[in-house]
Amino acid sequence: MTYPGGVAALRGVDLTVARGDLLAVVGPSGSGKSTMLHLLGTLDRPTTGTVRVAGHDVAALSDRELSALRARHLGFVFQQFHLAPAASALDNVADGLLYTGTGRRARRERAAAALERVGLGHRLRHRPPELSGGEQQRVALARAVAGDPELLLADEPTGNLDSASGAGVLAVLADLHAAGTTIVLITHDAGIAGWCPRRVRLRDGLVVDGHDHDDLGPVALLKGAGR
Incomplete structure (x- = not known):
């Protein structure tokens, strides 16, 4: 995505998300954080460079193949809970598995x-x-991990919560990470970023701080990626 005036949301970003990462992507509003999440989550395709998720080149996949990739390998948590208000917690989570081909x-x-x-x-x-609110976000987390994804993408997951509820959600994320889930957490909160063992800072669509590695094998890879 290029905004009016020719401003690119991301400009040739290189990033490896290694298996077992708990990675914070931090930066001010407009830095490209949400665009990076959309690329990692295969919700957008790159206009430049390469995005690989679970070994697949995103640009080479059809829309149907991308949907299958998301269903099998990715989990999403957003600032808004996106729960069906008339459905139980159990049904909200179970319905998230509809596209996995799993029986009722x-x-x-x-x-x-x-x-x-x-x-x-x-x-x-x-x-x-x-x-x-904290319980609703935990329902959203349960929906995201019910399919045992390789990569959990969380976009400001505590943004709508008070400090106590937010701390509870972070504790759940810590437990999920300890159990082996790879997590990328998008945040503008320096305190939450500091809680993560690995941090990447974005500014104006570029990575300005943060080390890269692939010692445990990449779950996702951006190479020269831009939108």
């Missing part, structure tokens, strides 16, 4: 296990209006 019974079993994993095993039947 197995979807509900995996959804219940994911909700237990984020500390909501006692809230399976509650609908979003009956849950606190």
Whole structure:
């Protein structure tokens, strides 16, 4: 995406997301953080360079193949919870598995296990209006990890929460990471970025700070990527 005036959201970014990373992408508004998440999540295709996710060149895949890649390898958590208000927590999570080809019974079993994993095993039947903001975000986290993705992408996951609820969500992310989930967390909050063991700073569409590595093998790779 190039904005009016010829300003590119990302300009030739190189980044390796290694297996087992807990990586914060930090920077002010307009720095390119959300565009980077969209590229890593295959929601956008690069106009320059290469994006590889789970070994696949994103530019070489059809829309249907990209949808399958997202369903099998990626999980998403956003600042807005995007939950169906009339559906239970269990159904909100189970419905996130519809595109994985999993049967209804197995979807509900995996959804219940994911909700237990984020500390909501006692809230399976509650609908979003009956849950606190922090609990709703944990439902969103459960939905994101129910399919056991290789890479979890979280865009300002504590942005709509008070400090106590935000700390609870970060604790869940820490547990998921300890269990082996690779996580990229987009944030403008320096405190949250400092909580992550690896940080990359963006400014004006460029990486201005942050080391790169692939010692455990890449889950995702941006090479000269731009939008």
